[in-house]
Amino acid sequence: MHSYLARQPVLNRDKATVGYELLFRDGPNNCFPDVGDEHATNRLLADNFFTSGAIEATSGKKAFVNFPYTSLIQRTPLMFPKKSFVIEILETCDPSDELLEAVIELNSKGYTLALDDFVPSAEWKRFLPYIHIIKFDIRTVPIAKARFFIRHHKDKTNKILFLAEKVETHDEFTEACEAGFDLFQGFFFSKPELLQRKTLTPYALTTLRLYKEITLSDVDFGTIESIIATDVSLSYKLLRHVNNLTYTRAKPISSFKQALVYLGEERLRRFVTFVATAHATEKKPQSLYSLSLQRAHFCERLSNLARTDIIGNQAFLTGLFSLLDSLLDQPIEEVITLLPLDKQVQQALVHQTGPLGLILKLITAYDKAQWEAVSLLSKQLQINESDVAELYLESLKWSSYFEHTATD
Structure with missing residues (x-):
């Protein structure tokens, strides 16, 4: 049986990832929320918290998990370590005396509780002393309205954190910050911060030069070595990373040339990809780095299944470069003209057309848990949906390794 799971990052005001909301689906023909809330929660917990899966799915960070009414009344969260996740009380829950008793007990035992898709009302007021996070869907409750509530409840005696959901642009992120939100959920981090043209930074130029070299049919080891040698931070990362890969050697690798020769051409392409991407995202949200690598692997594995x-x-590069505009804060149309990319890759990145474009659409839909789109695109690519789900989890595990190594 396959676990159908997507995740969405939760970031703080510094755009650092503090956790992931796990979004569940029960099989290729049963999209959540058609599945009962209780069944969805129980499956997600069983599939991801009775094994090491949750650590892989959240890269070791906290999981935000939806808990419906009955699960809370039955004290289901008590079966799991309190440090593993945040209990999200679904908006469909009835604010009854019975629920309040459960919330008070969970709070007293050290669990972190959040009100999901919160809409201010008198019925929930008595719950607030036991709540740690309040989530506002800014598509339902506008930021201006949420600002009024936050100002009346955010003081020294109340330690509630406020989370803005469905933040899709940096303007919304800035507005939410000014309104007093502490945490943010949405894909604003995966879009360019600045829409206007600006000069590429030294970091971005170094990364772009490395990307250009690894996309050539014949890798020039000497050119790559010279690029690396001009950047102290990147030099350190590369040597650190290659020695992590070769820790069994009696003598550490201490020169760039030695490292490049050891890796060989194909491994060098991947190696430079990992570390150059980490380098480019040094001043970006960690989620951007992880998502770039995850998409690269996911895209490559899906391409092997598509007919x-x-x-x-080419699929690997498509996934990796799908966030290149955000990595370099440049329009994707301009950035790819600087790289010798195959025409199919260019069309996929700019217009999301062709077979690679369909795969990229599928990946984006899965990231956002848009299950109907996932189902439609899987059919168009003639890929079994259970395989898509399995490869998604595999890509999370794969990218998690590099998230903990190449960024050290």
């Missing part, structure tokens, strides 16, 4: 003539390396 097309896609080359795996």
Whole structure:
């Protein structure tokens, strides 16, 4: 049986990832929320918290998990370590005396509780002393209205954190910050921070030069070595990372040339990809780095299943470069003209057309738990949905490793 799971990052005001909301689906023909809330929660917990899966799915950070009414009344969260997750009380819950008793007990035992998709009302007021996080869907409750509530409840005696959901642009992120929100959920971090043209930073130029070299059919080891040598931070990351990969060697690798020769051409391409991406995202949200690598692996693995003539390396680059505009704060149309990319890759990145474009659409839909779109695109690519779900979890595990190594 497959676990159908997507995740969405939760970031703080510094855009650092503090956790992930886990979004559940029960199989290829049963999209949540058609599945009962209780069943969805129980499956998610069983599939991801009775094993090491949750650690992989959240990269070791806290999981935000929806708990419906009955699960809370039955004290289901008590079966799991309190440090593992945040209990999200679904908006469909009845604010009854019975629920209040459960919330008070969970609070007293050290669990972190959040009100999901909160809409201010008198019925929930008595719950607030036991709540740690309040989540506002800014599509339902506008930021201006949420600001009024936050100002009346955010003081030294009340330690509630406020989370803005569905933040899709940096303007919304800035407005939410000014309104007093502490945490943010949405894909604003995966879009360019600045829409206007600006000069590429030294970091971005170094990264772009490395990307250009690894996309060539013949890798020039000397050119890559010279690029790396001009950047102290990148030099350190590369040597640190290659020695992590070769820790069994009696003598550490201490020169760039030695490291490049050891890796060989294909491994060098991947190696430079990992570390250059980490380098480019040094001043970006960690989620951007993780998502870039996850998409690269996910795209490559899906291309192996799709009944097309896609080359795996082209698919890998498509996934990786799908966030290149955000990495470099440049329009994607301009950035790709600086790289010798295959025409299919260019069309996928700019217009999301062609087989690679369909795969990229599928990946984006899965990231956002848009299950109907996932189902439709899987059919178009003639890929079994259970395989898509399995490869998604595999890509999380794969990218998590590099998130903990290449960024050290």
